[in-house]
Amino acid sequence: MMRRQVKIFGARLDWLPKDGSERLSVYTFTVGTRKAYFFISNENAASNFSSDKGSKLREDPLDSFEVDDSESREDSASSLSLPQSESRDFEDMETEKSAEEISQSPVTTTMMYYNEEMSDIAEDPPSRELSKLYTEEKDKSLQKFDAWTEADQVDFLENLLQRMCHYQHGQINEFLTPMLQRDFVTLLPKKGLDHIAETILSFLDAKSLCAAELVCKEWNRVISDAMLWKKLIERKVRTDSLWKGLAERRGWIRHLFKPRPGLSHPDNSFYRILYPRIIQDIQSIESNWLKGEPNLQLINCRSENSKGVYCLQYDETKIVSGLRDNTIKIWDRQSLQCTKVNSERVLTGHTGSVLCLQYDEKVIISGSSDSTVRVWDVKTGEMVNTLIHHCEAVLHLRFSNGMMVTCSKDRSIAVWDMVSPTDINLHRVLVGHRAAVNVVDFDEKYIVSASGDRTIKVWNTSSCEFVRTLNGHKRGIACLQYRDRLVVSGSSDNTIRLWDIECGACLKVLEGHEELVRCIRFDNKRIVSGAYDGKIKVWDLQAALDPRAPASSLCLRTLVRHTGRVFRLQFDEFQIVSSSHDDTILIWDFLNFEQPEIVTNPNP
Numbered sequence: 001m002m003r004r005q006v007k008i009f010g011a012r013l014d015w016l017p018k019d020g021s022e023r024l025s026v027y028t029f030t031v032g033t034r035k036a037y038f039f040i041s042n043e044n045a046a047s048n049f050s051s052d053k054g055s056k057l058r059e060d061p062l063d064s065f066e067v068d069d070s071e072s073r074e075d076s077a078s079s080l081s082l083p084q085s086e087s088r089d090f091e092d093m094e095t096e097k098s099a100e101e102i103s104q105s106p107v108t109t110t111m112m113y114y115n116e117e118m119s120d121i122a123e124d125p126p127s128r129e130l131s132k133l134y135t136e137e138k139d140k141s142l143q144k145f146d147a148w149t150e151a152d153q154v155d156f157l158e159n160l161l162q163r164m165c166h167y168q169h170g171q172i173n174e175f176l177t178p179m180l181q182r183d184f185v186t187l188l189p190k191k192g193l194d195h196i197a198e199t200i201l202s203f204l205d206a207k208s209l210c211a212a213e214l215v216c217k218e219w220n221r222v223i224s225d226a227m228l229w230k231k232l233i234e235r236k237v238r239t240d241s242l243w244k245g246l247a248e249r250r251g252w253i254r255h256l257f258k259p260r261p262g263l264s265h266p267d268n269s270f271y272r273i274l275y276p277r278i279i280q281d282i283q284s285i286e287s288n289w290l291k292g293e294p295n296l297q298l299i300n301c302r303s304e305n306s307k308g309v310y311c312l313q314y315d316e317t318k319i320v321s322g323l324r325d326n327t328i329k330i331w332d333r334q335s336l337q338c339t340k341v342n343s344e345r346v347l348t349g350h351t352g353s354v355l356c357l358q359y360d361e362k363v364i365i366s367g368s369s370d371s372t373v374r375v376w377d378v379k380t381g382e383m384v385n386t387l388i389h390h391c392e393a394v395l396h397l398r399f400s401n402g403m404m405v406t407c408s409k410d411r412s413i414a415v416w417d418m419v420s421p422t423d424i425n426l427h428r429v430l431v432g433h434r435a436a437v438n439v440v441d442f443d444e445k446y447i448v449s450a451s452g453d454r455t456i457k458v459w460n461t462s463s464c465e466f467v468r469t470l471n472g473h474k475r476g477i478a479c480l481q482y483r484d485r486l487v488v489s490g491s492s493d494n495t496i497r498l499w500d501i502e503c504g505a506c507l508k509v510l511e512g513h514e515e516l517v518r519c520i521r522f523d524n525k526r527i528v529s530g531a532y533d534g535k536i537k538v539w540d541l542q543a544a545l546d547p548r549a550p551a552s553s554l555c556l557r558t559l560v561r562h563t564g565r566v567f568r569l570q571f572d573e574f575q576i577v578s579s580s581h582d583d584t585i586l587i588w589d590f591l592n593f594e595q596p597e598i599v600t601n602p603n604p
Contacts, residue, residue, distance in 0.1 A: 186218045198226035206232060206275060229271035230256065233278070242573040246281060248316070249574065249591060285574065288590040289526070289538065290556055294575075299336050299585040301329060309579035311356050311568045319577060321585060322354030322366055328376070331585070341381030349374055349383045356396045363421045365404070367394030373406055375421050384421050389414050396439045403427075403461075405447055407437035413449050415464055428464040432457055441482040446501060450489055452476035458501060470499050472506045479520045488527055490517025496529055498544055508544045512537055512555050519568050519578075526556070530566030530578055535559070536588075561586055 145153060161169065188197040201223060204212060209228060213220045223229075234256050236243040247253035252274060259265050288294065301309055301323060308324035318339065319331040328347035330339050338345045352370030359365070363384070364376040373394055375385035390408035397406040404416040404424065413430035435452035442448065446467065447459040456470035456477060475493040487499040496510035496517055515532035522528070527539040536559040543549040564581030571577070576588040 185212075185222055186216070189218075189222065194222070194225075197222050198228070201226065202228055202231055204228075204232075206279075224268040227265075227268050227271065229268055229275055230265070233271060233275060242282065242285075243278070245573055246278065246285075246591075250281070252278075285590055292590060294559075295589040296561060297336060297587040297589065299331055299587075301583050301585065303327075303583050306353070307583035308353075308564075308581045309567060309583060309585055310353060312570065312577060312579045312585060313357065313359055314570060314577050319585060320357060320359055320364060321579060322357045324353045326350045326352060326354065326368070326370075328354055328357065328364065328366060341379075344381060347376055347381050347383070349376075349386075352393070355393060358397060358399060360399075365397060365399060367397045367406060369393040371408070373397065375424070377421070385424060387416070387424060389426055392436075395436065398441055400442075401444075403442075405440045405442050407440045407449060409436040411435060411437060411451070413437055413440060413447070413459075415447070430459055430464060430466075432466060435476065438476070438478050439480050441480060443482070446482070448480065448482040448487055448501065450477035450480045454491075456480065456487065456489060456499065458504075468504050470501075470504050470506070472497055472499075472509075478516055478518050481521055483522075486522075488520055488522050490520040490529055490531075492516040494531070496520060496527065496539070508547075510539055510544060510554055511551075512558075515565075518566060521569060521571055523571075523573075526571075528569060528571050528576055530569045532565040534562045534564060534566060534580070536562075536566060536569065536576065536578055559588060 145156070148156065161172070164172075185197045185201065188194065201209070201212060209223065209232065213223055233243075237247050237253065237256060238244075244253075247256065254260075255265055255270070255274075284292075299319070301307075301321065303323055303325040306324045309321050310324060311322040313320050314333070317333055319333065321329050321331065323329060326348070327350075329345070330341060330347075331337065332339045341347065347364070350366065350368040350370055350372065352368045354366050354368050357364060357366040359378055362378055364378050365373060366376070367373050371388070371390050371392055371394060373387040373389075374383055375387070376383050390406065390410050390412065392409035394406055394408050397404060399405070399416075399418060402418045404418050406414045406416070408414075411431070411433050413433075414426060415428040415430065417425045417427045419425070430447070430449070433449065433451035433453050433455070437449050437451045440447065440449045442461055445461055447461050447464070448456060449459070450456045454471070454473045454476055458467040458470070459465065460467055470487070470489075473489065473491040473493055473495070475491055477489050477491045480487055480489040482501065485501050487501050488496065489499065490496050490513075494511070494513045494515060494517065496513075498507040498510075499505065500507055510527070510529075513529065513531040513533055513535065517529050517531045519530045520527065522541055525541055527541050527544065528536065529539070530536045538556045538559070539554055540549075540556055543553045559576070562578065562580040562582055562584065564583075566578055566580050569576055569578040574589065574591040577585065578588070579585050
């Protein structure tokens with residue numbers, strides 16, 4: 001026996017027989033090319049309309065049914081005791097009854113097949129031969145329609161559509177669809193609204209912009225005249241630090257934004273060629289981070305007495321380093337030579353090793369094993385202030401927006417108000433750690449500190465009140481960075497841990513270093529760590545935050561060049577700058593390939 005699945009659809013008749021029996025609901029649907037009638041009634045009415053040629057359906061009235069297809073499919077119209085007039089009514093009505101409605105009433109179901117081809121079913125549209133009456137009345141009707149208001153016309157059409165059949169709605173839809181389509185990019189400039197078309201297209205990404213150029217000549221012209229490729233690149237440079245850094249390093253930033261007086265920018269074709277070159281450049285940088293050989297530059301600090309570079313910070317023009325020999329040295333990024341500041345090549349004043357420093361456009365602030373914090377003028381190199389509070393070595397410091405936080409081997413954390421370089425006052429002392437506080441970081445919400453007591457403590461920035469402790473490391477914590485909700489810490493237990501600062505949960509433990517993890521930094525993509533094993537490891541941050549990521553996918557690569565302990569590092573999208581006990585600073589440059597200059601076409 002062959003069975004097939006069928007769907008209920010189409011017409012319905014609620015018929016009340018003249019003999020007073022119960023109402024009978026009749027539906028039509030199709031199986032293959034045949035049209036079937038489907039009857040639903042209570043048992044009393046069903047007995048009046050059963051047929052030997054009918055095929056019984058199972059009584060579970062869902063919206064699909066298994067139908068016995070092996071029965072005879074001869075015309076069974078004679079088995080249906082419907083008056084002819086009521087049969088016509090059945091063909092004219094088109095309503096629907098859901099399976100849910102059917103299932104809510106106790107019914108028996110009977111179905112009979114009719115050998116009618118699909119072309120003969122009443123649902124198919126008739127031929128569009130116009131009647132004589134319509135031809136005569138058409139013009140008069142249109143004149144009346146034209147005389148109405150727009151609201152009258154819409155109301156009339158709504159009523160007219162309600163009186164039409166489904167297939168007529170489909171025909172009208174086919175007629176309306178092309179009428180509703182508008183090529184706004186072509187039409188807007190013709191009405192003097194070029195800027196609107198340009199603004200709309202300026203929101204496209206590169207792939208969509210390529211497709212838009214191919215639509216037609218007018219679209220291509222609008223994109224070209226509006227310099228949309230240039231605007232797309234400018235938007236990327238404004239919002240993405242990788243694009244911004246690449247623009248500065250490659251030099252094509254001079255072709256963006258407003259041109260300098262007396263200069264003009266290239267035409268759109270230049271930026272159309274430039275964009276894929278930038279994408280290729282970015283892909284090459286990402287590949288270099290994973291497996292490329294970085295271009296390595298070395299600065300030998302040549303310390304006279306004790307050797308070792310404990311701390312550093314860099315920008316595009318200089319590297320500022322704090323050394324074990326009690327000095328601060330500033331290195332030129334181009335020549336890699338120690339630069340003179342106020343006729344001196346080094347900043348002297350500390351009587352102990354310079355353990356930490358930070359600078360901005362005005363000052364350099366350093367902390368030392370001599371227990372002092374000193375403030376230097378970044379341009380002249382002059383020492384302008386000395387802060388004496390801690391009773392042991394100042395191990396780390398951070399400052400931002402008029403606030404500075406220092407930490408010390410004396411187990412305390414000091415919070416300072418910075419009015420000016422010469423006016424810095426102690427605001428609050430935070431006590432709670434049971435060993436030396438090795439590192440601090442903060443933002444406008446939290447101050448975060450890590451200690452040799454194996455804990456990370458979180459404090460409220462505005463009130464300086466204690467918030468919570470993060471426990472997990474098995475030995476003392478040497479370094480951390482905090483940003484948004486994420487804290488990343490490195491410890492003498494040789495591991496790196498990721499924490500959610502809001503709930504205090506440890507999100508991941510990264511293992512791979514063989515000795516104490518001394519320094520750590522992260523951005524949106526990577527974590528970079530340096531350890532006493534002399535190795536620098538690059539980790540995938542997104543994989544580290546994914547609990548399903550396999551351990552083998554976490555460490556992207558290991559860099560080994562330092563011959564001593566790695567004390568400090570900093571990195572951006574293009575490079576890592578690291579310092580070591582071996583008295584060197586290494587610059588690991590991942591943008592180490594040359595790119596041919598794109599020939600510019602000056603504006604005509």
